[in-house]
Amino acid sequence: MAQAQIRRAIESGVPDHIPYLHPKLAKNYGNWKYHDRPRPGVLHHVSHSGDEVWTVRAGTQRQMDVFTIRKLCDIADQFAEGRVRFTIRSNIEFMVSNEAKVVPLIAELGRHGFPVGGTGNSISMIAHTQGWLHCDIPGTDASGVVKALMDELHEEFIREEMPNRVHLSTSCCEINCGGQADIAIIVQHTKPPVINHELVANVCERPTVVARCPVAAIRPAMVNGKPSLEVDEIKCVCCGACYPPCPPMQINDPEHSKIAIWVGGKNANARSKPQFMKMVAAGLPNNAPRWPEVAEVVKRILRVYKNDARPWERIADWIDRIGWPRFFEKTELPFTKYLIDDWKGARANLNASTHIRF
Amino acid sequence: MAKKFHPTPNLDQLESGPWPSFVTGLKRLAKDKDYVVDLLGHLEHSYKTRKGYWKGGTVGVIGYGGGVIPRFSEIKNEKNEPVFPDAAELHTLRIMPPGGMHYDTKTLRQFCDIWEKHGTGLIAFHGQSGDIMFQGCTSENVQKAFDEINEMGFDMGGAGPSVRTSMSCVGAARCEQSCYDEARALRSVVNSTLDDLHRPALPYKFKFKFSGCPNDCMNSIQRSDMAIIGTWRDNIRTDEALARKWFAKHGVTELVNDVIARCPTKAIQLKDKAKVGKGASISSVAVSDSQALEIENKDCVRCMHCINVMTGALATGTDKGATILVGGKRTLKIGDLMGTVVVPFFRLKTDEDYDKLVELGKSIIDFFAENALEHERTGEMIERIGLVNFLEGLDLDVDPAMVSAPRTNPYVRMDGWDEEVAKINAKKAAA
Incomplete structure (x- = not known):
């Protein structure tokens, strides 16, 4: 049978971070001495070598459209030698070698609606899920x-x-x-899950669901002649742990x-x-x-x-x-x-x- | 030009206000893509009815067992057809970023081009485990998108009962508090477990996280099975010029209230400069011509507070490495678990040290794979079998730094006591 060439994945794992570093960060890797914060949203790091780098931090919406990402790239190319990094709270950071670029960079971020801040004793961006x-x-x-x-x-x-x-x-x-x-x-x-007994037998691996319950409130049962599950609603703590392995046990209301x-x-x-x-x-x-x-x-x-x-x-x-x-x-x-x-x-x-x- | 937008009166309300709006971003994408027009309609339906409508399934790429998060719409009409047909499939690709999440713009632009071509054009930096989340593409395009991303030198992240994508802090790249090369440790450890990352076959998920100091910016202690948290064994370093500068700006009231009084073990004292102690475990630094700080490093628990407040004036030591903690996770199902110490100090300086860390990570995964029950995390496994069984399984020595206090009950079989004492004495004599 004719078949298109199958491409096997290159199992390269986590990429090397060094090529992506801002040049000042690469040069002073592991050799930083101290930092201070000249103004909210800006970090100033000083190396034992005497090098200095300014970081401007801005909030993002985390899930970004390609136009937003390209705009951030334009800003990085203009001010930050084409390098950025993200914090654990989805803030973006622009590293700047020259202090004179800090204020214009902040202005440019402001012009495009990116709030500058999230440093020091601020309320940072909310870590969130999907x-x-x-x-x-x-x-x-x-x-x-x-x-x-x-x-x-x-x-x-x-x-x-x-x-x-x-x-x-x-x-x-x-x-x-x-x-x-x-x-x-x-x-x-x-409230305890609402069970669609028509679907449980086909969709859920019942022993797995029974085992998932932290209070042993779920047991196998025949409902309307079909194998299903039932919940002891007095015991149930409404945690929702049964819902991922068994979507017919709808917990959301x-x-x-x-x-x-x-x-x-x-x-x-x-x-x-x-x-x-x-x-x-x-x-x-x-x-x-x-x-x-x-x-x-x-x-x-x-x-x-x-x-x-x-x-x-x-x-x-x-x-x-x-x-x-x-x-x-x-x-x-x-x-x-x-x-x-x-x-x-x-x-x-x-x-x-x-x-x-x- | 895409098809006509669905009305989105709820989502429209998330376009006002000063914070960047993901809805505005989606609408911009929807101008060119029917896919995103329907995605907006789908999301609006959730806002209206206050429920989610995605179900999982099985979608992947050739050679890997995980990394794609499959999503199929459950909003169907009476004929069981999707109401938002262009967004009936919305799979996500989890891709592992470099440690510290550094990028050049060329890479980001390439990501954009690939995802604009094959997916929605929506990318999250980053998911909670640390993946770059390429959000939303059809089953047909998953392989195409992955192939192009993979050709760039990026690889799939973890999903399911597998080693998961990891995170490290900015660390050595830009932080004076870094106690080891976090990104190197991450890459060495994770890339030695790629088979367990790409082909889910463990009892449950396994997470590594790498923080360069006890500030633990990666939240590793609370949400990783193996937390590698930087620390040091020698004395806190001091810098008189920076200490004097700090004191000149903040004064004695802040020094006492914000630095000295907040030391959890009272290891810091304010001293007359002339009376500062000189012992081998003492760090001291003048803050003015008359006064100095004196730190008894034997009492210091490396909490980081004084170093955070007086950055540079006080700094981490030079005999650096990490404390290894195991078993952190959130509630389900026996309650919240912090990671707890299994190696008080793991030196991380030489290539050999990093190789040893890789070996420890692999040994812990092997032990987990062999001993955990299905859907049981490391912390739950240790709770079930006891820390000592875990330590013995990994040939790790017990240490009083592993407990907040010794046992408070007598319910233990202790006829091996003399033997244990003899072993410890023999080890001491051999050292």
């Missing part, structure tokens, strides 16, 4: 939540006026691909898939050890296209934190000092019974002391 645009299990849209919130937080992106850096993330289900953050916005389902807010996640070892974030608000509506109720809670927490925290306190450090009762008091968020952990290891989150701030 959502309705592309994910197969999303409870909400990530890009939309991020766009709506960053519009509201824009002033804090372009300034450095927070007590310490603030990292945000959004996630469209409880898997939490957006990751730990000072403040995280995460879908929280509140326009009304009952709510949004929860988490605070105090911290990856850095600076000062305290890294910390997981904690849930502090829930039941917020999944109110596309601009999620105003979510924005209101996030902005309220940020406002209180900004006014109350001391210099260099991340949200976790601030709460460590003021205590949880005052956090809820100051933010006027209700502390309900649902915020008391009862999962594995929960006792570590209970107050085993008389340390109470009155």
